[in-house]
Amino acid sequence: MDVKSKKKLVIDVCLSPALYPVYHRDDTIVVVIDILRATSAMCTAFHHGVEKIIPVASVDEATEYKKQGFIVGAERNGIALEGFDFGNSPASYMTEKIKGQTIVISTTNGTQAIDVSRNAYKVVIGAFTNITALCDWLKVQNRSVLLLCSGWKNRFNLEDTLFAGAVAEILLKEKDAFHYGDGALAAKFMYQAAQNNPYKYLRNSSHTERLSAMGLKGDIKYCLSLDKTTIIPILEGKYLVKM
Amino acid sequence: MDVKSKKKLVIDVCLSPALYPVYHRDDTIVVVIDILRATSAMCTAFHHGVEKIIPVASVDEATEYKKQGFIVGAERNGIALEGFDFGNSPASYMTEKIKGQTIVISTTNGTQAIDVSRNAYKVVIGAFTNITALCDWLKVQNRSVLLLCSGWKNRFNLEDTLFAGAVAEILLKEKDAFHYGDGALAAKFMYQAAQNNPYKYLRNSSHTERLSAMGLKGDIKYCLSLDKTTIIPILEGKYLVKM
Numbered sequence: 001m002d003v004k005s006k007k008k009l010v011i012d013v014c015l016s017p018a019l020y021p022v023y024h025r026d027d028t029i030v031v032v033i034d035i036l037r038a039t040s041a042m043c044t045a046f047h048h049g050v051e052k053i054i055p056v057a058s059v060d061e062a063t064e065y066k067k068q069g070f071i072v073g074a075e076r077n078g079i080a081l082e083g084f085d086f087g088n089s090p091a092s093y094m095t096e097k098i099k100g101q102t103i104v105i106s107t108t109n110g111t112q113a114i115d116v117s118r119n120a121y122k123v124v125i126g127a128f129t130n131i132t133a134l135c136d137w138l139k140v141q142n143r144s145v146l147l148l149c150s151g152w153k154n155r156f157n158l159e160d161t162l163f164a165g166a167v168a169e170i171l172l173k174e175k176d177a178f179h180y181g182d183g184a185l186a187a188k189f190m191y192q193a194a195q196n197n198p199y200k201y202l203r204n205s206s207h208t209e210r211l212s213a214m215g216l217k218g219d220i221k222y223c224l225s226l227d228k229t230t231i232i233p234i235l236e237g238k239y240l241v242k243m
Numbered sequence: 244m245d246v247k248s249k250k251k252l253v254i255d256v257c258l259s260p261a262l263y264p265v266y267h268r269d270d271t272i273v274v275v276i277d278i279l280r281a282t283s284a285m286c287t288a289f290h291h292g293v294e295k296i297i298p299v300a301s302v303d304e305a306t307e308y309k310k311q312g313f314i315v316g317a318e319r320n321g322i323a324l325e326g327f328d329f330g331n332s333p334a335s336y337m338t339e340k341i342k343g344q345t346i347v348i349s350t351t352n353g354t355q356a357i358d359v360s361r362n363a364y365k366v367v368i369g370a371f372t373n374i375t376a377l378c379d380w381l382k383v384q385n386r387s388v389l390l391l392c393s394g395w396k397n398r399f400n401l402e403d404t405l406f407a408g409a410v411a412e413i414l415l416k417e418k419d420a421f422h423y424g425d426g427a428l429a430a431k432f433m434y435q436a437a438q439n440n441p442y443k444y445l446r447n448s449s450h451t452e453r454l455s456a457m458g459l460k461g462d463i464k465y466c467l468s469l470d471k472t473t474i475i476p477i478l479e480g481k482y483l484v485k486m
Contacts, residue, residue, distance in 0.1 A: 015258055015399055022261065022397045154265045156258055158425045182401045182449050186433060189444075193432050201432075206425050 010144040011171055012181030013164040017113040018154040029143045030120040031134065031167065033127070034150035035159040036207050037088045038110025040127040040223040041073070044090040046242055047129075047229035049099035053240040055106070057115040062106035071097070072104040078210055089219050090129075102239070109150035117148055118235060125233035125240060128163060128223065133230040135170040137243070145171070147184070158190075158205035159223075162198060165191025198224050253387040254414055255424030256407040260356040261397040272386045273363040274377065274410065276370070277393035278402040279450050280331045281353025283370040283466040284316070287333040289485055290372075290472035292342035296483040298349070300358040305349040314340070315347040321453055332462050333372075345482070352393035360391055361478060368476035368483060371406060371466065376473040378413040380486070388414070390427070401433075401448035402466075405441060408434025441467050 014023040033039055042053055054070075056062055059081065062074045066084060073086035073093075080087025085097075088107050105111060117123050121143070126134050138145055147167055149160035165187030171178055172188065180188070194201035199221065202208045211220055222228075232243040257266040276282055285296055297313075299305055302324065305317045309327060316329035316336075323330025328340075331350050348354060360366050364386070369377050381388055390410055392403035408430030414421055415431065423431070437444035442464065445451045454463055465471075475486040 013399075016262055018265065019259055019261055019397065019399075152425075154262065155424075156256075156262075156426045156429065158429055161429060180447065181398075182395075183399045185447060186399065186401055186404060186429075189436050190429060190432055193436050204423065204428060 009142070009178050010181060011147070011168055011178040011184045013147045013149065013161065013168070013183030013187045015149050015156045015161060015183060016151045016154050017109070017116045017148065020116045020148060023146055024120065025144065025146070027121055027144060028146050029122045029124065029138065029141060030117045030146050030148050031124055031126040032110065032113045032117060032148050032150065033160045033163050034107065034110030034113065035127060035163050035223050036211060037090060037219055037223055038105070038107040038150065039125045040129050041088055041090045041093055042105065042125050042233050042240065043127045043129045043229050043231060045093040045098060045103065046231045046233055048094050050093070050103055051100050052102040053233065054102065054104045054238055055111040055114045055240060056104060057106065057112050059106060062104055065104040070104045071101055074106045076108050078108070078214055089216070090222055091219065109152060113148050113150040114235065123235035124243070126163065126167065128166070128226050129228040130230065130232060131163070131166060132227045134232050135167055137232055138167070138171060139174055147187070152207060157207055159202055159207060161187050162191055162194055162202065165189070166195070252385070252421050253424060254390070254411055254421040254427045256390045256392065256404065256411070256426030256430045258392050258399050258404060258426060259394045259397050260352070260359045260391065263359045263391060266389055267363065268387065268389070270364055270387060271389045272365045272367065272381065272384060273360045273389050273391050274367055274369040275353065275356045275360060275391050275393065276403045276406050277350065277353030277356065278370060278406050278466050279454060280333060280462055280466055281348070281350040281393065282368045283372050284331055284333045284336055285348065285368050285476050285483060286370045286372045286472050286474060288336040288341060288346065289474045289476055291337050293336070293346055294343050295345040296476065297345065297347045297481055298354040298357045298483060299347060300349065300355050302349060305347055308347040313347045314344055317349045319351050321351070321457055332459070333465055334462065352395060356391050356393040357478065366478035367486070369406065369410065371409070371469050372471040373473065373475055374406070374409060374413070375470045377475050378410055380475055381410070381414060382417055390430070395450060400450055402445055402450065404430050405434055405437055405445065408432070409438070
């Protein structure tokens, strides 16, 4: 692949699921990001042997699957919903119970972002916990990349953008491979400022405050740790599967 | 005003007009930002004696006003539209022609952002060219502030966010006055990284590239220069007027 053809590839960041329609391109790989905690939890679930995940946007759909006998994780506003098997904590997916199973997950933001982007060329799941595997794969696709931040109820959030910046920074090392959209430039600058201590950088962010208040600092530290797995979840029809 | 009551004030940044509905609060001052170049041009127009500006979202409306005999500026995609008096360049508003006049302006992004936020508690116009006057005024309002970036066709852009970060940084010096939303934190971090040389920082941004290619580097430098005026334009009904 020569540099000229690679030059046309674009890396950009979409900072809210509500903006996805203005960023959609038919030929672009979408990386869905919900660092605290949906996409981190999904990577953890696959690493602990889950076979397939059905991400669903609404609690009604989650309830329907629960009635059908599926193992279902459901979370809203940081809290595991009553009557389901899990919430959104990666720790809860570190269990033998899910091995070989198809499970269902519905969360406040991450599964909404998967839902809006499901017609993209490819949809994959990104988190700090699979960042190296993800970037190694993105580098060899010869495709434009859109990093889709799940945010918080369609608002911008800091931690998803920080991860997008980390990916942009890594892909930048592939000199001349990508043209950077403004969102990718901004995220990259943010990551460069934060990389030595992302936990400190995020200290005052809204969702870090929210989860800390719930006693979930352990979850935050886990979700900011690198390369706990080499699995890249990818959407195939209604299922997330291991690539 | 005691510190406790001030604590409840929020400063946040809305990174696209398309996200405005999720950020709207009835009690919040909205600062509309379109650094390259609508809000910079509006400040320039007032500084050069314009009496009122009617910002309109569509070219059809602009055409209608033109037929009625108004002086009209109309720009799309960085280019002044044929048949109108001005485009979006601040330089074109440095003229005696507009003194004491009511003029009409329609631009690609800035006038759209004014349009979506016109039901806010107050809507004011921000640019580097009036930043000190604007911040001095915001500091004494005892109101939450939403910095609304016009972006580029509902996409995120770098220069508007940088300005939002500059305002956030200045207001931060009012210790304990504001709670910072994630957008404001991110913009502030970006501004801190860029403040020594914003022109260099913006070099690779999409609209800087676009305008540079049109030979408009002079406009960019002007739009990044500080405190060319102490006027703060404010929306009153359909008119922008001097505060």
